Amino acid sequence: MSLSQDILFEAQPYLIANEKHPFVQGIIKGELSPEQLRYYDKQDIAFEYNEVAVINALINNSTTTDQALLFHKRQDMQLHMLDDWLKREPESMPHDWESLKQTTIQPINQLYRQHMASTIQTHSVLQILPSFAAGEWMYVELGKFVATQTRVKEEPFQSFLSMSGDDFLGPKGYIQQFFDIIDHEAESATPREQEQAKQTFLKSCLLEWYFWDAAYKLITWDDWKKNALGGKGGVTL
Ligand SMILES: Cc1ncc(CO)c(N)n1
Numbered sequence: 187m188s189l190s191q192d193i194l195f196e197a198q199p200y201l202i203a204n205e206k207h208p209f210v211q212g213i214i215k216g217e218l219s220p221e222q223l224r225y226y227d228k229q230d231i232a233f234e235y236n237e238v239a240v241i242n243a244l245i246n247n248s249t250t251t252d253q254a255l256l257f258h259k260r261q262d263m264q265l266h267m268l269d270d271w272l273k274r275e276p277e278s279m280p281h282d283w284e285s286l287k288q289t290t291i292q293p294i295n296q297l298y299r300q301h302m303a304s305t306i307q308t309h310s311v312l313q314i315l316p317s318f319a320a321g322e323w324m325y326v327e328l329g330k331f332v333a334t335q336t337r338v339k340e341e342p343f344q345s346f347l348s349m350s351g352d353d354f355l356g357p358k359g360y361i362q363q364f365f366d367i368i369d370h371e372a373e374s375a376t377p378r379e380q381e382q383a384k385q386t387f388l389k390s391c392l393l394e395w396y397f398w399d400a401a402y403k404l405i406t407w408d409d410w411k412k413n414a415l416g417g418k419g420g421v422t423l
Pocket of ligand 1: 321
C-alpha cells in the first residue's frame with residue numbers, strides 16, 4: 187500500500203466526522219446565523235493568507251522543477267482567490283487589507299495555522315505538503331458530499347464548499363498530484379518520516395473539524411479567558 191493510500195484510509199473517520207458537523211450540516215440546510223458566517227469568513231481569510239506562506243515553502247523546497255511549477259500554479263490560484271475575496275465588501279464586514287490585518291486570530295485558527303507553519307522548518311516537501319493537502323482534500327470531499335444532499339440554493343450557502351471543478355479533481359487535478367508527490371517523496375524517506383507525514387495529515391483533518399466547531403460556537407480568546415478566570419474549574423471548549 188502506498189503512503190497516500192494508507193493516509194486516505196486512516197482519514198476516512200475524520201471525513202465522516204466533518205460531514206456530520208453542525209456547521210457543515212448548516213451549510214446544507216442554510217441554517218447558520220450571520221454571526222457564524224462572519225466569524226468563519228474572517229478567520230478563513232486569515233487562514234488562507236497563512237497558506238500562502240506554506241505554499242511558498244513548498245515552492246522553495248520542491249525536489250523537481252515540475253513540483254515547483256505545480257505549487258507555483260496553486261499559489262497563483264490562491265492569490266487570485268484572495269484578491270477576489272477581498273474585493274467583495276458586504277455591509278456586515280468590509281474585506282480589505284487593513285481590516286484583515288486587524289482581525290484577531292482566534293484560538294483554533296491559531297493552532298491550525300501554527301500546526302501548518304511549523305512544518306516549514308523541516309524544509310521537506312514530505313512534511314510540509316500533508317499539512318496543506320489535508321485541508322484541500324477535506325474541502326473537495328466535503329464538496330462532493332454536499333452535492334449529494336438536498337442543499338439550499340440561497341447564497342452564501344450555495345457557493346460554500348464548491349472548491350471542485352477540474353482544477354482539483356481527476357488524475358491531473360491538484361489533489362491527485364499532491365498525493366503523487368507525497369508517494370514520490372516517501373520512496374526515499376524512512377518509516378519514521380513517513381509516519382510523521384501521515385500524522386501531520388491526520389492532525390490537519392482533526393483541526394478542520396475544530397475549525398467548523400469554533401465558527402459554530404463563535405469561540406474567541408475572550409471565551410478562553412472567561413473560562414480560565416471564571417473560577418468554576420472550566421469547561422471543555
Ligand atoms: C480551514 C480551511 N481548510 C481548508 C480550506 C480549503 O482551502 C479552507 N478554505 N479553510
